[in-house]
Amino acid sequence: MDDLSSRRRRFRRHLLSSKGEEDYLSNLPDELLSHILSFLPTLDSIRTSVLARRWRHVWTSVPVIDFSYLQLKPTMIKRFFASRGDESASRLRLSGPSFDCDFNCESSMSRDTLVCTMVDYAKSHDARHVTLLRFFFQYLSDCFFDQLFDWPSLESLDMEVVGCKNRTLFNFSKSIVSFRLSNLKTLSLALGQNAIHDESLAKLLSACPVLEDLTLSAKFFRAAHRPIQIEAPNLLRLTLIPTPSKLQINCQKLEYLSLKSDANLTHLHIEAPSLISVRLYNIWRFRTFVQTLCDVTTVAITLSDKCLSDSTPRFLEKYKAAVQGLPIFHKLLELKIKMYVAEKFSLDIVFDLLRCTPNLQSLVLTECEKRPCDDEDFDKWEKNSSSRTNQPLEHLKRISMNIKSERIRSAFIETLSETVPAWDRVAVTC
Template identity: 30%
Template sequence: MDASSRMVQYKKQKLDRAEEMIGGSKSLSNLPDVLIVKILSLLPTKDAIRTSILSKRWEYIWTSLPNLKFIQWKFENKRTLLVNAVERALILRGPADIKEFSLSFEVLGDALRVNTWISAVLQHNVEDLSLVLHSFKDPVSLPRSLFMSATLKVLLLELPCIFKVPSTICFSSLRSLTLSSVVFSDDYSAQQLFSGCSVLEEIFLYGCNWANLNFVSISAPKLLRFTIDEGDSQILRGSDGCQIMVLGVRLAYFSYTGEFLDDYCFYNSSANEALISLNSIKRVQHVSYRLNKLLNGLSSVKHLTICDTSFEVVQTNASEHLMPSFNNLTTLIFERVEVDLGCKGLLAFLQNCPCLKYLIFCEGIGLYSDDAKDDGMLEPLPPCFLNSLEEIDVLEFCGDEDELHAMKVLLKCAMVLKKVTINWCSGVQVEPKTMKDINKQLLDLPRGSGNCKVVCLCAR
């Protein structure tokens, strides 16, 4: 008996034992197809396909699965195996709709085959479509029917090539659009794409290249979340990028990560929460201008997270008239950067946050300059320290002198502070007695607010 036959016999024995455990008329083999499909849907597609060898009854049940995911590396790099699996799934498919279809595939010379697969999936009223396609030998042009789908609600396209779209686009049900590594071909096609998504609620753009474009506006009245991550994308030599205008939307969340290769502008738009992260700074004045332009458009934000190792450089090189006022900002979070409390950029920024209530330093805080006056007060003192700042969280605290100095200044300057939480860094090498002594110093520091409570939390 060869290995393949032993494997089939083994799986049949496992199935028989499962049936015996269930027993009687309620055995697994007597379950209705719809329930078996429900069970199989909990398995990865590759494993669900393998159940076809268990019996005649099971041979085609997997072809009715609502969710089909074909990821090349999960097929042990056997390209032919994946191709055959996709072909079988679509050829043997009955009338049942496909709710979710995912394909990750090295296309090579099979662009026409892939388009046939996509067209077949669309005929089954797919709602969630994910296409991660790489290694093209020929130019890629996705089927026109994709861009006219009335059932598609979620679309993810990862295509590291020129993104060609038809002249007519109508995604009447599309709620979420993710584009990764695509190269937009021209202003008109990009504008057609975003204009054809009338009910869009989420946009995610990862490593996209806008270098062939000069201007595009994104106006989706129901848009709630917008994420841009420039990744490793590069602009063409001599290009200053594209102006991308977000027009007439009220976002719940906006996120930007990159080097401002392109120019982003909010016009008659707003966001409740925003995250800004700069990867690196090569052209300081250029980045300063574009950052401040973006922040001006986000000036009504309530929750802002800054992830920037060059925050001081960017702010101190920006023109004063470009610095926006954040009159609605209540929560300011600094991530992935240890903040210098004496940073002129930080103090300038806090001057324009008159209603700030919560200040969070995720990577710790220190005072490395002499910008605090001899009496331990910041100069100039931000208005929020006098009127609104109620809570400060400091994470990754290590207990060194610069951190203690910063905490002393914070506690003395914040006049309406209610609570300060200090979280010790999990990796810090401090003796328990030393930590206890430092905690006592923190608890004994003088405070500008008589109602301020200091809490020191040890790392778990």
């Protein structure tokens, strides 16, 4: 049988040679093949070993380990470790199911143990990037987090937790968990309905002296009298969705900030003198903060969300008043707006914002998904738009519009052209 297989392979190579064809992919160096396989899930990478003898051991040197949570089984992991040997691993990616599965306790505890084993293997083999997506962490103890957060060589960590609702998952104020993340530059924590304790967050941030990018999606558990504090000396990018009602940010190098508040803000203090780019949702909740943004060059705003589509006129007027009370942003060069164009007030607010941006160079309008535009409502907007007066937009160079209705696009461009002195020099893309 082996002789037959060997003869078939030789015959195939002979055919390729006679036709002037070569297997260029197999002729690539091992390092390049390993890099190519690093973009595949690990099981798919392993399957390439059956292609030919040339491919038999290539997968063992792939620096990326990528498994689904449901694929982890003791026998499979044992064979995987034995085959890889002491090869280093630069990245570990473990992902759970995209839906909520009802695992029994024994199954979940077994898989959580295997997760710990895989994380320990990656840590001992110099992995610098770890991604843990869509995990049910019911049965992981402080030992796992001590293993994960005591990792000096780690450069990026992306963790998404599902399940465990209404539980303060990250509360290490009285635990033995050690925090040593001296090389961590990127941290993303999505905890779903779970909360992170303010003292635990402070410990975590203090253990990351070179952290540059922080994304937090979680509830915040704190003492009633004190705000959540974000203090990181080298932080460049910060995303907080949702934003806690009491928040204090002290980041001297912060350049990008994204905030979305689902509740009234009772305390907001931001010390970020290097801030140049801001993304805001529910802008009326940040009215006082926006008035301090004198030096930003880029602003992205979601003008409205689903809750506004059925709001009362009184609330909409309050929303518009918040925008009309903004200062003049003399340094603002790029404005990105996401809106429901079916509401005429959204288009009104766009022009209210443009009044605040005399040096604007780039305008991006994106339409939110919504029911079809009400023609009668838009007719009223067109009639009132002629009385609108704006300061000339002398520096506008680019307009990008992702709006389905050609009528709305045309009407908006026509109205905007009244405030642009050199309209022929503006590049418009739709």
